[in-house]
Amino acid sequence: MKNVETVDVYTAKGLLTVGHRYLDVRTSEEFSKSHFEDALNFPYMFKTDEGGRIVNPDFLPQVASICKKDDHLIVACNSGGRASRACVELLNEGYQHVANMGGGYSAWVDAGFAGDKPPGDLKVACKFRPKDN
Template sequence: MNKQNLVYLASFLVILIAILIFAPRGGDRPSGFTNVSVEEAKELLDEEDVFLLDVRTPPEFNSFHIEGATLIPVTNSSGSSLSSDKLLEARVDEVPENKKILVYCRSGHRSISASKILVNAGYSQVYNMEGGINAWTGAGYPVVSSE
């Protein structure tokens, strides 16, 4: 094999390795949790015993939430001043280990963070509702108010 062919082969191998390392993985469990649409979330809630976790702030939760949801905020966003011991990472033991967990927030971003926290804590049946409660209400599904 001549020198030019070796250079081509080495370049090809480097590119192939880079693709294998950096290419996104397929499947719907990219980070150990499953993303579900609001329609799938509604079916899950209607058909199974699911722990419904709202990870928004107390003011957001009090204005409206999905009936049966448990509030455990994931961050201090939206002007909340909760101490770190009131947030999900410190309260993860309040989430049952023997149930499916459906996580939602306002638009779907905080719930991804919360889903990752749960997976890292050893939970395996974690479902992230894409689009959050905005998508839920946009689909015409009911909410309740604590106010």
């Protein structure tokens, strides 16, 4: 298991302007609600019928179908948990330049980077974030 680099949303935004790719590992439903304009969406986990979550068994092959192991990737989910786990898998698979975006897409929205809609219209509820964020 490798250490995952975490960058804040301001650093991530700067890195995206110089060629890093935004890898959104939220579910398709979360992604369709709102996302970074040029994001690639490969869900790291799926919701089960019982309300739990399972790791997407095709996650690494899906990423490999688009990304090279030397691509610079900013990985994000809703709040950072899934993205951190996805980063570990990517690093263990040999991806060389992977960073978790701290706070996830919710922090991106909070920073005002997602447009002019109210944050409540853009974010998905998260048990790890206060309801007023």
